[in-house]
Amino acid sequence: xxxxxxxxxxxxxxREVREWLETNCPPEMRDGxxxxxxxxxxxxxxxxxxxxxxxxxxxxxARGFTVPTWPKAYGGAGLSRDEDKILKQxxxxxxxxxxxxxxxxxxxxxxxxxxxxxEQKLHYLPPIARGEIRWCQGYSEPGAxxxxxxxxxxxADQGETWLVNGQKIWTSYADRADWIFxxxxxxxxxxxxxxxxxVLMDMRSPGITTRPIQLISGASPFCETFFENVEVxxxxxxxxxxxxWDVAKYLLxxxxxxxxxxxxxxGSGRALGAVLTESETGQSDPVLRGDAMRAEVDSLAxxxxxxxxxxxxxxxxxxxxxxxxxxxxxxxxNKTRLxxxxxxxxxDALTWGDTPASSWLRTKxxxxxxxxxxxxxxxxxxxxxxxPG
Amino acid sequence: MAKLIQTEEETLLSEAxxxxxxxxxxxxxxxxxxxxxxHSDPALWQEMAxxxxxxxxxxxxxxxxxxxxxxxxxLAREMGRNLTVSPFLSTAVMAATLLRQFSDDSATSxxxxxxxxxxxxxxxxxxxxxxxxxxxxLTAESRGNGYVLNGKKRFVVDGCDADRILVxxxxxxxxxLFDLANKAEGLTQNALKMIDSRDAADLxxxxxxxxxxxxxxxxxxxxxxxxxxxxxxxxxLAAETTGLAEAAFSLTTDYLKERKQFGITIGSFQxxxxxxxxxxxxxxxTHSAVLNAGRILDETPDQATLAVSVAKARATDxxxxxxxxxxxxxxxxxxxDEFDMGFYMKRARVAAEWLGDYGYHAGLVAQLxxx
Numbered sequence: 001x002x003x004x005x006x007x008x009x010x011x012x013x014x015r016e017v018r019e020w021l022e023t024n025c026p027p028e029m030r031d032g033x034x035x036x037x038x039x040x041x042x043x044x045x046x047x048x049x050x051x052x053x054x055x056x057x058x059x060x061x062a063r064g065f066t067v068p069t070w071p072k073a074y075g076g077a078g079l080s081r082d083e084d085k086i087l088k089q090x091x092x093x094x095x096x097x098x099x100x101x102x103x104x105x106x107x108x109x110x111x112x113x114x115x116x117x118x119e120q121k122l123h124y125l126p127p128i129a130r131g132e133i134r135w136c137q138g139y140s141e142p143g144a145x146x147x148x149x150x151x152x153x154x155x156a157d158q159g160e161t162w163l164v165n166g167q168k169i170w171t172s173y174a175d176r177a178d179w180i181f182x183x184x185x186x187x188x189x190x191x192x193x194x195x196x197x198x199v200l201m202d203m204r205s206p207g208i209t210t211r212p213i214q215l216i217s218g219a220s221p222f223c224e225t226f227f228e229n230v231e232v233x234x235x236x237x238x239x240x241x242x243x244x245w246d247v248a249k250y251l252l253x254x255x256x257x258x259x260x261x262x263x264x265x266x267g268s269g270r271a272l273g274a275v276l277t278e279s280e281t282g283q284s285d286p287v288l289r290g291d292a293m294r295a296e297v298d299s300l301a302x303x304x305x306x307x308x309x310x311x312x313x314x315x316x317x318x319x320x321x322x323x324x325x326x327x328x329x330x331x332x333x334n335k336t337r338l339x340x341x342x343x344x345x346x347x348d349a350l351t352w353g354d355t356p357a358s359s360w361l362r363t364k365x366x367x368x369x370x371x372x373x374x375x376x377x378x379x380x381x382x383x384x385x386x387x388p389g
Numbered sequence: 390m391a392k393l394i395q396t397e398e399e400t401l402l403s404e405a406x407x408x409x410x411x412x413x414x415x416x417x418x419x420x421x422x423x424x425x426x427x428h429s430d431p432a433l434w435q436e437m438a439x440x441x442x443x444x445x446x447x448x449x450x451x452x453x454x455x456x457x458x459x460x461x462x463x464l465a466r467e468m469g470r471n472l473t474v475s476p477f478l479s480t481a482v483m484a485a486t487l488l489r490q491f492s493d494d495s496a497t498s499x500x501x502x503x504x505x506x507x508x509x510x511x512x513x514x515x516x517x518x519x520x521x522x523x524x525x526x527l528t529a530e531s532r533g534n535g536y537v538l539n540g541k542k543r544f545v546v547d548g549c550d551a552d553r554i555l556v557x558x559x560x561x562x563x564x565x566l567f568d569l570a571n572k573a574e575g576l577t578q579n580a581l582k583m584i585d586s587r588d589a590a591d592l593x594x595x596x597x598x599x600x601x602x603x604x605x606x607x608x609x610x611x612x613x614x615x616x617x618x619x620x621x622x623x624x625x626l627a628a629e630t631t632g633l634a635e636a637a638f639s640l641t642t643d644y645l646k647e648r649k650q651f652g653i654t655i656g657s658f659q660x661x662x663x664x665x666x667x668x669x670x671x672x673x674x675t676h677s678a679v680l681n682a683g684r685i686l687d688e689t690p691d692q693a694t695l696a697v698s699v700a701k702a703r704a705t706d707x708x709x710x711x712x713x714x715x716x717x718x719x720x721x722x723x724x725x726d727e728f729d730m731g732f733y734m735k736r737a738r739v740a741a742e743w744l745g746d747y748g749y750h751a752g753l754v755a756q757l758x759x760x
Contacts, residue, residue: 272760273755273759277759293754296760297699308394308681322673325673385669386646
């Protein structure tokens with residue numbers, strides 16, 4: 001429903017953007033592809049799928065369009081949200097792919113913009129914007145999943161440096177990342193939320209190893225990451241030492257909004273309507289049609305809710321704890337959508353390859369990663385509804 | 390481009406409405422009316438008119454406050470919270486939206502009367518147990534300068550007490566919309582004893598003669614004339630129903646914080662916490678859909694169908710969830726007449742059917758989304 005609120009007073013900007021896209025977006029990058037296989041993640045290990053993917057990234061990066069709302073000094077284009085929305089609309093109109101997606105853009109960038117020093121921003125943000133450095137996120141541990149503040153990977157104080165030992169799990173693409181941002185236990189004596197620091201580490205540091213985990217979807221986007229006597233300079237802390245939980249909480253809120261907004265793990269972008277119209281089952285099965293109608297009504301209301309919270313955030317009222325609602329409803333609706341797509345495609349969906357099967361399986365993690373649905377409901381119940389205990 | 394958040398004016402309006410309604414027309418007033426067999430409150434409507442609510446969609450040229458649909462939704466939501474009984478939806482929202490499409494003296498004079506609370510309307514639409522406004526069997530036969538109406542309309546909300554009736558009839562030229570006095574000769578109102586204790590009637594048209602001026606718009610254009618009014622009504626009803634869902638939910642969470650069993654407040658049980666939290670999420674989504682419908686009706690009313698149907702479908706569903714969870718989480722007391730939850734449940738059921746149920750609106754959404 002975004003088009004309904006499209007800016008009328010930004011005609012000039014829209015024309016500019018349209019012209020720029022027309023000139024700069026290679027035809028191969030206009031196929032409307034979205035989802036895991038078409039994403040450009042960047043980084044030193046990245047192998048471009050074609051020349052056009054590299055051209056598209058470089059041109060966008062030069063214009064600040066990989067991170068349109070970041071300030072120009074850090075590699076962005078300094079766009080307002082309205083302008084950003086217009087850019088997205090115009091890209092969508094020609095089926096343009098996203099030039100670059102990464103945890104640097106989604107997660108670390110916002111954390112640095114809020115908590116980083118000027119030096120850190122200038123050092124770390126531009127390579128993210130240019131797609132040169134790929135980041136991964138080291139949060140969960142085998143013993144700290146939903147209870148994230150229970151992280152035990154330890155950073156021992158050695159004066160100028162820390163000595164890191166421990167293990168992370170579910171580290172997305174750790175095997176292909178250049179750097180990691182992680183939550184480390186820097187104080188074992190403090191209460192568990194008050195002894196954690198948010199630390200940046202070069203994945204090539206001696207002592208870091210990774211091992212991919214094969215998932216039910218057949219893919220291995222997640223890894224175990226091991227730290228054995230890894231030396232880390234103390235300048236690589238974001239925010240205050242021992243107060244990394246503040247950064248983590250901010251990022252978790254951000255991550256929840258992002259996931260609900262259709263992050264990369266949300267699977268096939270096919271609209272339900274199109275799926276039902278294309279498939280025989282979708283035409284003939286009244287129960288499936290009914291379920292799809294319900295899902296369509298709900299996802300339209302969800303889209304309006306995202307719009308409303310963005311408007312609210314822009315007006316200075318943060319989204320805050322309501323991000324738990326966005327994450328919970330967005331991911332549950334997305335799981336439903338993929339279930340319906342599977343049902344509509346029938347036996348055609350039951351093979352590996354060019355079918356929705358792996359997307360469908362991938363979406364099952366949506367309501368686990370970034371905080372489970374149950375954790376989200378508990379957050380709402382405690383912090384928004386003020387129910388006891 | 391209006392944002393999907395309340396403006397300052399809307400917040401002020403909602404606070405004023407809240408203050409007024411919680412004093413003058415709370416749920417206890419509905420209970421009183423039910424117990425005494427009244428189903429309308431003309432004095433209350435006069436107060437609402439004085440506050441500019443009756444003229445909320447009447448143009449300033451016809452002396453209305455013309456605050457727009459989003460503002461009407463703010464008022465409807467507060468009425469929903471308090472289960473306030475009034476001709477607001479039929480008259481101030483639907484009839485006003487319909488009549489303001491015309492600029493003749495007759496329409497202007499009616500709009501003026503609506504704005505001062507001097508004229509009320511009911512829309513006679515349904516002919517079967519389900520809403521399907523373009524399936525019309527009631528006939529309009531040309532006779533001399535005018536028409537003769539024969540047939541039956543069911544579940545006409547405000548059908549007993551409204552001064553005038555807007556009725557869709559089938560003529561040789563197609564559907565025609567007529568505006569006639571509710572006291573016309575040959576027109577009988579069979580009052581319905583509704584579960585929500587409000588005014589509704591079946592109307593029997595037996596050789597009801599109307600003049601040519603009673604026809605609104607061209608012969609055959611009846612549904613086109615009606616459509617904007619229907620959509621405005623559906624969206625405002627969605628707003629009312631959202632308010633209802635919120636109020637029922639708020640009763641429920643208050644109870645969860647106060648009721649003790651097994652020595653602790655039941656709100657500390659995760660089984661109930663998660664159901665309450667889920668319901669809150671549902672209400673949030675529905676609230677967004679209603680806000681969106683209001684913005685679109687104010688900005689591009691001819692493109693509002695999808696937004697309105699999403700809002701009405703969502704509000705219908707959410708209100709029913711809210712009252713059902715409300716009764717269940719209250720346990721036995723939720724089943725008693727003494728407690729208000731039943732009033733919310735009964736109104737939610739009637740509002741679910743009025744102007745199109747979940748299936749009707751979800752079907753429209755699917756159609757507009759290409760399946």
